[in-house]
Amino acid sequence: VQLRDYLENKGSLFQSSSDSEVLAHLIKKETRSAHRPRIHSIVEALNMIEGAFAFLIMTANRIYACRDKYGLRPLSIGRLGDGYVVSSETCAFEVIGAEFVRDVAPGEIVTIDRHGLRSTDYSMYKRHQMCAMEYIYFARPDSDIESCNVHAFRKETGRLLFEESHVDADIVVGVPDSSLSAAMGYAEASGLPYEMGLIKNKYIGRTFIQPSQELREKGVRMKLAPVRSIVRGRRVILIDDSVVRGTTSRRIVKMLREAGAREVHLRIASPPLTRPCFYGVDISTYEELLCARKNLDEVRALIGCDTLAFLSKEALFKAGGRSELCLACFTGHYPTALYRRIEEANKDGKF
Template identity: 50%
Template sequence: MFDVIRGKHFNYVHNLLKKDEFGFDKPKEECGVFGIYSKGNLDTARLTYYALYALQHRGQESAGIAVNNGGTLLFHKDMGLVPEIFNEKILNSLKGKIAIGHVRYSTTGASSRENSQPMVIKYKNGQMAMAHNGNLVNAAKIREKLEEEGIIFQSTIDSEVILNLISRFRLTSNNIEEAIVKVMKEIKGAYSLVILTPNKLIGIRDPHGIRPLCIGRIDDSYVLASETCALDAVDAEYVRDVNPGEIIVIEESGMTSIQTEVPEKTALCIFEYIYFARPDSYIDGVSVHRARIEAGRRLAREHPVEADLVFGVPDSGVSAALGYSMESGIPYDLGLIKNKYIGRTFIQPEQGQRESGVKIKLNALKEAVNGKRVVMIDDSIVRGTTSKRLVQILRDAGAKEVHMRISSPPYMYPCFFGVDTSSRSQLIAAECSVEEIRKMTGADSLGYLSLEGLLKTPVGAKCGFCTGCFTGKYPMEVPKDASKYSCG
């Protein structure tokens, strides 16, 4: 395989394969958030648990729930998956009319219990808890300034920076809403926040709208969530998305909105449609499933091929594969089967058993691919390791030809807004040409969806998009080294 890759390309692939034998070739979203304000007798902790279960795909390293119990904040959080952390006893101990929850995947911030969320603090005006999805690009500078002024931090994540700023501005503000407006003028980056105070539930979306946040309703009660799939999990009716730069305040008197200043162009992360969000979710009014089908259709137009079978890499490649099949007329079938029971504690096979390790996670359906020319649709290639192994697994299962089609452009630049790609050295498309990637993976052909085609896929979207990972052009100034910045 390596004979076709020379010089720095050989070294890149060789070193990367040594480092990342088993990880799926995907970027990792940092987290998901949820909040609920009950005006009735809703079991807020249990509903938050269900919602976090629905958002588990957004973070599998830690989870937590905080509730307001008569003005006192109670919370429980730990490392692990949602069902590993919570049981009946714990949920029954978390009673209150307001609750927030969080699931986390650490990117550059350490994976540890002290970094799990929601974060809960006590300050002069009382208690406050917050759950954060996103990443600040100026957190390090603000943290340094606060530390010079004597502030002691208990974690390494930028969520604590936001909480400290709110508490400081609250001292000179008439209310917490006024303090939050001041904080939003100081912080830069991506953030969707849910904040719990003794009498309010507050939702905030950054002025660019990089990370999603939506509003739902259960009778007279309100909920906030990263995705609409969490609303479905608790039988909440979708109301609308939180607008970029909007502060939503929910209290006993109802819901109010404060709209802060926003840039001329919004910049929702385009990867929400490509990979991060669940296909049954709607993000800013657009069906994720429908956007992925349209991506597959456009991919078929841009990169046609003669083949016998189309299938998607589970799970995020499935919808795009359906679209490719619809447009090309090539039959759709299952080509790869995913083991849905591989969890956080999976013990990786030792040296010499690496291929078996991949097959435990994804394996070919021989009945479908044997003797066929197959088109394998995936949403992205980030590091390139899994793609190579999947091509080989398909050939071992008898596939005559393996054609790879990717429903996004080449991923070439790091993300600074809450995704775990901190440098270009991790990205194969930044080091190798499309043809070199094809040779490295062993595919018979490789085609990426164009950026122009991708931007037409969220049909009816009301927002603009951040495409920095494809173009290197970001919606704001970013640090030169993403690895120095901790994520919320």
């Protein structure tokens, strides 16, 4: 908002609400670099932006691949024949037959043109605070994020979830699709059979991003169906990747009970989501988060499961072999200065 106001005061006219358009205006309005190569305008524009981003800037002769200095979003470069390709997920390289070259580093601009690859650091402040939700939910399991395979990460969270919060049961069931890897890890660690107790309709998208509660409820009913012959009479350990609004979890638990499950023990392969995300994820208010204002027992009662447990924050670092991650939506510790001030104001009752 501040950048849009700044640019509008300098005469910019916006055609959309896209952050990408803000960057385009910043590059165009940077008059100090008007007579120098475009890379100087891009460097100065990126240094005016605070937050998470992975930008691809294309001109007639060049591509500029830019990643935020905190390393919050992934961005990778692949080689295809004599040229290069750029993607936010490495699984895209496999689809087109490209070979992974390297990740774009935090605070880096990689220029791609007929001369090949050239690197420019627009910031020397470099962190590797990858958004934990990329590993937990967003990325495809066949992608590698900063040299860590997403499936392997999720499977390890399942093993750690077993170590932290096992309960006696008969079968392990994962919520398709992003929770299946964690369910496999839990089943292996526990020695319990991993069963396909839920079937997903492949033609329904992710319900978490639906704009209204009614659409999210309808989406869950259309997306998932229990396998009665598998869950009937069984004590089920249900593995899910996260609880946001609780819509999906509540509905799935109800469906499993209606299908005859004797007990449903919900295990979440991430910590409770308690804070809004200001880095591009559609979670902007505390009211949208089931765990923000409620304790564990209140959340369990609302979801309707027999027991409920979340993965610890420490387990996320252990699963990825990492020393840095962005856990802002779990802890409220925002890596960027702008949102750290917002969180401090919220604690003081000012926000």
